[in-house]
Structures are given as structure tokens and as C-alpha cells.
Amino acid sequence: MRAFDSYHPIVIFTYFCSTILFSMFFMHPIFLSISLASSILYLGFLKGFHNMKRTILISIPLFLIIAISNPIFSHRGVTPLFYINYNPITLESVIYGLSMAGMIVTVIFWFSCYNEVMTSDKFISLFGKISPSIALIISMTINTVPRMKRQIELITNSQKTLGMYVHSGSIIKRAKSSIRILSILITWALENAIDTADSMNARGYGLRGRTSHSLFKFKRNDFFLFSFIILLSALCVYGEMANYISFSYYPYISKINLSYFSFILYFSYLLLMTLPLVIEFKETIRWRLSISKI
Amino acid sequence: MAFIDIKNLSFTYPNEDKKVLDNISLKIDEGEFIVVCGSTGCGKSTLLKQLKVDLSPHGVKTGDIFYKNTSIDSLDKRTAASEIGYVLQNPEAQIVTDKVWHELAFGLENLGVPSSVIRLKVAEIASFFGIEEWFRQKTADLSGGQKQLLNLASIMVMNPKLLILDEPTSQLDPIAAADFISTLAKLNKELSLTILLVEHRLEEVFTHADKVAVLDEGKLIAFDKPRNISKFIKNHPVLYSMPTPVRVYNKFSTDDDCPLTIREGRSWLLKNFPNKKNLSISIESKTLEEDNPVLEMKDIYFRYDKTLPDVLTGTSLKVYRGEIFCILGGNGSGKTTALTLLSRINKPYRGKVILNGKNIDKYKSKELYHNNIALLPQDPQTTFVTDSVEKEFKEIIKTMNYSKLEAEVKVDKIIDRLNIKTIIKKHPYDLSGGEQQKVALAKILLLEPEIILLDEPTKGIDAYSKIELANILKELKDEGKTILMVSHDIEFAAEYSDRCALFFDGEVVSVGDPYSFFNGNNFYTTAANKMSRNIFKNAITSEDVIELCKKIQIENTN
Numbered sequence: 001m002r003a004f005d006s007y008h009p010i011v012i013f014t015y016f017c018s019t020i021l022f023s024m025f026f027m028h029p030i031f032l033s034i035s036l037a038s039s040i041l042y043l044g045f046l047k048g049f050h051n052m053k054r055t056i057l058i059s060i061p062l063f064l065i066i067a068i069s070n071p072i073f074s075h076r077g078v079t080p081l082f083y084i085n086y087n088p089i090t091l092e093s094v095i096y097g098l099s100m101a102g103m104i105v106t107v108i109f110w111f112s113c114y115n116e117v118m119t120s121d122k123f124i125s126l127f128g129k130i131s132p133s134i135a136l137i138i139s140m141t142i143n144t145v146p147r148m149k150r151q152i153e154l155i156t157n158s159q160k161t162l163g164m165y166v167h168s169g170s171i172i173k174r175a176k177s178s179i180r181i182l183s184i185l186i187t188w189a190l191e192n193a194i195d196t197a198d199s200m201n202a203r204g205y206g207l208r209g210r211t212s213h214s215l216f217k218f219k220r221n222d223f224f225l226f227s228f229i230i231l232l233s234a235l236c237v238y239g240e241m242a243n244y245i246s247f248s249y250y251p252y253i254s255k256i257n258l259s260y261f262s263f264i265l266y267f268s269y270l271l272l273m274t275l276p277l278v279i280e281f282k283e284t285i286r287w288r289l290s291i292s293k294i
Numbered sequence: 295m296a297f298i299d300i301k302n303l304s305f306t307y308p309n310e311d312k313k314v315l316d317n318i319s320l321k322i323d324e325g326e327f328i329v330v331c332g333s334t335g336c337g338k339s340t341l342l343k344q345l346k347v348d349l350s351p352h353g354v355k356t357g358d359i360f361y362k363n364t365s366i367d368s369l370d371k372r373t374a375a376s377e378i379g380y381v382l383q384n385p386e387a388q389i390v391t392d393k394v395w396h397e398l399a400f401g402l403e404n405l406g407v408p409s410s411v412i413r414l415k416v417a418e419i420a421s422f423f424g425i426e427e428w429f430r431q432k433t434a435d436l437s438g439g440q441k442q443l444l445n446l447a448s449i450m451v452m453n454p455k456l457l458i459l460d461e462p463t464s465q466l467d468p469i470a471a472a473d474f475i476s477t478l479a480k481l482n483k484e485l486s487l488t489i490l491l492v493e494h495r496l497e498e499v500f501t502h503a504d505k506v507a508v509l510d511e512g513k514l515i516a517f518d519k520p521r522n523i524s525k526f527i528k529n530h531p532v533l534y535s536m537p538t539p540v541r542v543y544n545k546f547s548t549d550d551d552c553p554l555t556i557r558e559g560r561s562w563l564l565k566n567f568p569n570k571k572n573l574s575i576s577i578e579s580k581t582l583e584e585d586n587p588v589l590e591m592k593d594i595y596f597r598y599d600k601t602l603p604d605v606l607t608g609t610s611l612k613v614y615r616g617e618i619f620c621i622l623g624g625n626g627s628g629k630t631t632a633l634t635l636l637s638r639i640n641k642p643y644r645g646k647v648i649l650n651g652k653n654i655d656k657y658k659s660k661e662l663y664h665n666n667i668a669l670l671p672q673d674p675q676t677t678f679v680t681d682s683v684e685k686e687f688k689e690i691i692k693t694m695n696y697s698k699l700e701a702e703v704k705v706d707k708i709i710d711r712l713n714i715k716t717i718i719k720k721h722p723y724d725l726s727g728g729e730q731q732k733v734a735l736a737k738i739l740l741l742e743p744e745i746i747l748l749d750e751p752t753k754g755i756d757a758y759s760k761i762e763l764a765n766i767l768k769e770l771k772d773e774g775k776t777i778l779m780v781s782h783d784i785e786f787a788a789e790y791s792d793r794c795a796l797f798f799d800g801e802v803v804s805v806g807d808p809y810s811f812f813n814g815n816n817f818y819t820t821a822a823n824k825m826s827r828n829i830f831k832n833a834i835t836s837e838d839v840i841e842l843c844k845k846i847q848i849e850n851t852n
Contacts, residue, residue, distance in 0.1 A: 124392075124396075132403075139393070139396060140390060140392070143389065143391060143392040146434040154671065154676045158677045160639065161667075161668065161669040161671075162668075162689075163659070163693045163694075163741060164693060181679065183679075184679045187681075187723060188723075191723050192384070192386070192387040193387075195382055195387035195388060196388065196389075198382060198388075199380075199390060199445075200390055200400075200404075201348040202346060202348055202349060202375070203448070204371070204375025204376065205404050207406065208406070209406035210403055210406060211406050211407060211409060212409070213403050214409070215395055
């Protein structure tokens with residue numbers, strides 16, 4: 001069990017909200033690099049560095065396409081590097097392209113992390129607080145999809161042995177038999193839905209004052225981490241509002257702010273982005289220590 | 295003061311003249327375990343649904359039902375939801391949510407119980423039912439038995455006073471079914487829970503029941519202790535679903551009590567029918583065309599995925615023309631998988647399947663599935679693709695390219711043979727389990743196969759439908775067709791098959807005719823064989839036991 005996963009869904013959800021939003025809106029190069037590096041490290045930790053090769057391989061072409069297309073289509077900026085068909089390729093737009101590509105790749109990485117950590121039941125329990133009926137619908141859908149898939153497979157096999165060709169014949173024939181299977185699947189689903197509805201009715205669904213149960217409890221730990229995340233996020237937002245970390249690429253690239261307070265901001269952003277890794281590291285050390293005491 | 299008091303209850307569905315329930319009166323005391331039985335369409339499910347107002351169908355109802363002296367219609371909705379629990383037949387469709395723990399909490403959430411209380415109650419029920427190990431699993435990943443146990447648990451968590459179950463074990467294999475029934479018995483004995491159970495497989499439940507109600511065409515024809523039931527049902531079809539000792543006892547008029555368990559059956563046999571002359575069933579020996587199997591598996595190895603272990607490990611099997619061959623075995627022994635290989639749904643990675651001396655891969659699809667091999671899947675519903683039985687037949691006629699006249703003759707013949715004339719206009723999904731199976735079988739027979747493969751043909755159908763099915767299979771056999779079925783149903787295999795094979799761990803461990811097969815087994819054998827072992831030499835079905843008992847009776851009177 002990973003340490004960060006064991007926190008309450010609200011804490012995890014807030015965390016990913018802030019990291020993903022900040023990664024999208026803070027175009028400051030230092031912030032961008034911090035976020036990119038942390039997302040790669042965290043994803044590597046979650047999936048194993050071996051398994052994330054594919055994710056990275058897919059993201060490289062995406063990165064290149066964005067990075068190259070920006071200077072080709074955008075000619076803003078004051079420092080022309082060279083000309084293509086009398087159109088200037090500017091230093092500013094090259095750098096902006098690189099930052100932009102970095103930002104998009106970072107956001108994709110963060111979303112992959114989110115998918116690993118925020119499992120469906122966490123998501124549902126989160127919704128349960130806001131709207132119990134939506135949470136129930138999501139849960140029922142998740143339950144129905146694999147059953148439908150299985151039924152399609154069974155029907156397809158049955159039809160195959162009945163001499164109905166599902167995987168062979170002309171495209172029109174195949175399309176026809178697929179439609180037939182789909183239509184009977186809907187009948188099947190509706191038929192089953194009657195049973196499900198009966199079962200819900202029999203257990204008092206529709207009575208007033210339905211509550212929503214979840215396995216997750218908001219503990220003291222959750223409160224501390226939650227407050228910490230909010231604090232760090234507020235700091236970053238304040239930095240942005242007070243122009244400490246404002247940064248512009250056009251018409252010329254602005255200088256990076258090197259004041260004391262901005263360093264505090266860089267550090268707190270680093271801490272926020274690497275927070276799950278810090279927690280995992282802390283927990284590992286605590287575990288080692290507790291074992292060595294025995 | 296009875297716990298439940300049903301007074302002169304009659305019920306008619308809208309637009310129908312016939313009463314589904316006809317003047318039923320019965321009283322149930324608190325803590326009683328009641329089993330309701332009868333053949334399909336006798337009104338037993340309708341009766342149960344009358345007790346759960348939320349589920350009761352539309353129609354004209356006369357008479358009254360009292361639950362703890364209040365009329366069931368005036369019962370407060372909240373009380374009805376929590377005090378009267380209802381488990382349905384289909385284990386899968388009843389599950390609402392995606393996680394086991396959430397399913398357990400579902401009922402309590404509806405009742406508006408606060409989360410802290412739900413936590414405790416769910417923990418309590420999970421420990422009682424032994425659900426801890428799969429508590430956090432997805433409901434979609436559970437086995438059929440686990441699913442039905444979860445359905446029961448998620449109702450028991452609401453602490454009902456009355457538990458109603460409508461054929462809860464019909465979709466389960468015998469071991470899961472026995473587990474489920476013993477859980478019910480535990481609930482009844484330890485918590486004094488009143489249970490009302492509709493079942494058509496009565497072997498297990500008879501010993502636990504306090505009273506048995508038998509319905510016939512909407513009338514209550516018997517309501518008494520299990521030991522006395524035999525008296526009321528001479529020659530009634532419901533007798534076929536009774537435990538073996540009851541069926542044997544039913545044929546003879548002895549003064550002592552009706553035996554219910556195999557142990558009681560044995561002592562009853564010993565007392566009344568001591569086999570001094572060592573009589574036995576005479577078995578006609580059959581000759582097989584040893585060199586000429588129609589269908590053969592040769593050293594088959596198969597796995598579903600490269601990373602998964604082998605399901606079949608060097609399986610070899612020969613099936614001969616004109617026999618009913620039955621593959622028996624537990625869950626996960628690979629018997630259903632073997633069927634998918636024989637019907638070419640899957641292909642082995644080593645070894646081959648030979649049909650009529652030719653590798654099955656060499657056949658074209660059309661050649662193979664028309665006039666050669668046909669498979670009746672476990673769930674007959676999966677063969678249906680249209681909205682009426684008639685259209686289902688037309689689908690097949692189209693693929694077979696029959697001429698109009700030819701088709702009419704063929705369809706008429708099959709409708710006649712399977713006795714399904716009355717249902718051809720209906721939607722296949724509206725039919726009972728037995729009827730659905732007959733329609734699926736009819737579709738398959740229209741393909742005019744030489745070899746018919748059946749996957750669990752007796753699952754979920756009542757005793758009478760089983761006999762009907764057996765008769766059809768026998769007829770087909772007489773026409774020279776070969777029948778291969780995979781089943782859990784030992785009794786059915788013993789009675790109707792020519793040869794049986796036991797699958798275990800992906801291999802065939804024993805093959806033989808039913809008499810040598812079952813007499814050689816100590817545990818994996820029929821109830822009749824267990825009951826008459828060492829008394830009679832080779833009786834394996836209740837018919838055998840009855841036959842020998844009759845012989846002894848004649849001997850004794852002479």
C-alpha cells in the first residue's frame with residue numbers, strides 16, 4: 001500500500017486539482033521544469049520506471065509536434081533567428097513552443113498519476129458527499145460494463161456455432177450481424193434491469209433520507225495534509241497575484257525574478273509538486289526505523 | 295397468532311381468466327423454515343411476490359395476507375423494506391453496485407442509517423458470512439456462488455424478520471448450492487429467522503425444512519412436515535425433484551416414517567428390503583465401434599492466455615456414434631473449456647480435435663456448423679437474437695438455404711417433437727428456463743447436426759423439464775445422432791447417459807458406462823448409489839433401487 005493513496009479521497013483530489021491547474025496556468029520556466037520533473041518522478045514511482053517507457057515514448061512525438069509547430073505558425077517576438085519563405089522564426093516563439101509543449105506533456109503525466117491513485121471507489125465516495133444519486137449511477141455503470149462485455153462474448157460465440165458469421169463475410173453482412181447482436185444485448189440489459197430494479201426496490205430504494213456510506217474516514221492525518229496543501233497552494237496563488245512569478249515570452253522574454261521571496265515561492269512549489277514522493281520517502285524511513293527497533 | 299397468515303388468497307393476472315393462485319390459506323409461525331415447491335407455472339413465485347408488496351405484480355387479488363396481524367398492504371414502506379427480505383433467482387442482476395462493501399451498505403443507505411452505524415453493521419455481517427477476504431473486491435469479479443451469498447448478506451444486513459427466496463440456487467453449481475442452503479439453515483437455527491424458500495432442487499433443503507408446501511395449478515395440495523409430504527403426492531411430477539429416499543419410499547406402502555436423508559434411507563432399506571438373494575440390476579453390455587470415433591480429442595493442451603496456466607493438460611477423449619456421452623467434473627476442471635475446443639470456439643495450442651477422421655481445423659465454417667456439430671450453450675438466452683420464437687427459426691432457415699416447403703415441414707416437425715406449439719409467438723425472453731432451452735434446442739436441431747454438444751443442459755430447469763429433455767435426447771440418439779454433454783448433474787448423467795467421463799485438473803481421469811463408473815466411485819456418485827451401497831450390488835438411480843425393491847417384495851410374497 002502506497003502511503004499517499006491511504007489519505008482521504010478529498011485530500012488526494014484537492015492535491016491533484018492544484019497540481020494540474022498550476023501546471024496548466026503557471027508558464028514560468030522554473031515552475032514548469034519543477035512540475036515536469038516531479039510528474040515524471042512520481043509517475044515512475046507509481047508505475048515503475050520500466051513500465052512508464054511507453055508513456056514517455058508516446059509523449060515525445062507530441063512534444064516535438066507542439067514545439068516545432070509554434071515557431072512555424074507564430075511569428076511574434078523580437079529576435080529573429082532565421083527566415084523561412086520571408087517569415088521570421090523568432091527565438092521567443094521557439095522558447096514559447098518548448099514551454100507550451102512541456103506544459104502539455106506535464107499535464108498528461110499528472111493525469112496518468114491521477115488515474116493510478118484516484119481509483120473509481122475513491123471518486124465515487126467523493127461524489128457521494130455532493131450527490132448520492134450520481135455516485136450510485138457511476139457505481140452501477142462501472143458494475144454493468146464488464147457484464148455487458150461478457151454477454152457480448154457469449155452471444156457472439158453462440159451465434160458463431162449457430163452458423164451466423166460474425167467475424168467473416170462481407171462488411172455489410174458483418175455489420176448486420178453486429179447490429180443484431182447489439183439489439184439483443186439491449187433487450188438483455190433491459191430484462192436484467194428489471195431484476196436490478198426489483199432488487200433495489202426490495203431493499204427500500206426510494207425511501208426518504210438516503211445516506212451515503214464510504215469506507216474512507218477523514219482522520220487527523222488527512223486534516224494536516226489537507227491544510228498543508230491549501231497553505232502551499234495559497235502561497236503560490238499569492239505569488240502569482242503579486243507578480244512575483246509573472247513571466248512573459250512576448251515580445252521579448254522577461255527576466256527571471258531572483259528575489260528572496262521568489263526563492264521561497266520556488267521552494268514551496270517544489271515541495272507541493274513532490275509532496276507525494278516526500279510522504280512516501282518519509283513513510284519508508286519510518287517503516288525501516290520501526291522494524292529496526294524490533 | 296401466526297407470524298404470517300394467508301387467508302383465502304386468490305390472484306389473477308390482468309387479461310387472463312385462469313387464477314394463478316386459487317384460494318390459498320396457510321399459516322406460518324415465527325422461526326419456521328418453509329419450502330414451497332411445484333412445477334414451473336404452478337404459481338409459487340407469484341405467491342412469494344404477494345408477500346413483498348413492492349414486487350407484487352399487477353392483477354386482481356382477493357383474500358388477505360397478515361404479517362404480524364397487520365394486513366400486508368397497510369404495512370409501512372420502511373418496515374416492509376427492512377423486515378421482509380427478498381432474494382431473487384439471478385445472482386448477477388440483483389447486484390446494484392460495483393464493490394462488495396458498497397453492495398452490503400446499499401440497503402442501509404436507503405433506510406437512511408448514518409455512516410458510523412453502517413460501518414459496524416457491515417463489519418458484523420461480513421464476519422458472519424465470511425466475506426472479509428473479498429470485502430474490497432469488485433462485484434463483477436466474484437463467482438456465481440459468491441454473488442448469491444453477497445445478495446443474501448446484503449439483505450441480512452438490514453436485519454429482516456422474514457426472508458423470502460425465489461429459486462436462489464438454480465444458477466449455481468451443486469457445491470455452491472449446498473453451501474448456500476447450509477447458510478440458510480444456519481440463519482434459521484441460530485437467529486430463528488423465518489424463511490420461505492421456493493426451490494426445485496429439493497435434495498438439500500428437505501432435511502432443513504420444517505414444512506413443505508406443494509402447489510399445483512395455483513392450488514395448495516399439501517402443506518405438512520417433510521416426512522408426511524410423500525403421502526399427498528402419489529404420482530405427481532413434483533415427486534421427481536424430491537430426495538432419492540423420498541422417491542423410493544413413495545413407491546411402497548410401509549408403516550414407518552418417510553426417510554429423508556441417505557442415512558435414514560439406508561436403514562429403511564435394510565429393515566424393509568433385506569437383499570438375501572443378492573439381486574442386482576441386469577446390465578445389457580453395449581458394443582462400441584472402437585476404431586471409429588466420430589469425435590476425438592488427441593493430447594490437447596490449451597490455455598486462455600500466454601501468461602495463464604494450462605486449463606487442459608494433454609486431454610484425450612473419444613466419442614462414438616449414437617451415444618450419449620456425459621462429461622462430469624467440478625468447477626474449473628476444464629470441462630466447459632473442452633466443449634469450446636470441440637466446437638472450435640477456441641483452438642488448442644498443442645494437440646488436435648478430429649471430427650469424422652479429419653482435423654476440425656480443415657472444415658469450413660459452413661461445413662462444420664451446418665449438418666455436423668452444434669452447441670447448446672449453458673445460457674440458452676445467448677442463442678436468441680429476435681423478438682419471437684418464430685423469427686428465431688426463420689433466422690436458421692435463412693442460413694441453411696432451405697426451400698419454403700422444406701422449411702415448413704422441418705419447422706413443423708421440430709415444433710411437434712419439442713411440444714412448443716403454444717409458445718411460438720412469444721418473445722424468447724418471456725419464456726421459462728425450460729422453455730427457453732427447448733427453443734434453443736429446436737434452433738440447433740434445425741441445423742440438422744450429427745453431433746450435439748450440450749453445456750450444462752439441466753441447469754436452472756425443473757424436474758419435469760429434465761425428463762422432457764432426457765426423452766428428446768433419447769429420441770435423437772435413436773436416430774443415430776451423437777450427444778456429448780457437460781454437466782454437474784450426477785443423477786441426470788447416471789440415468790440417461792451411455793458413458794460418463796470424469797474431468798479433473800484438465801484431464802480425463804476415468805471413463806466408463808454409468809454402472810461401472812458410479813459403482814467404482816465412493817464419493818462422486820449418486821444419492822441412490824450411496825443409499826443402496828452394500829445392500830444392492832449395482833443400483834445407481836432411484837429407478838434401479840425401486841426395481842430391486844419390487845423384486846424383493848415379490849420374492850418375499852412367494
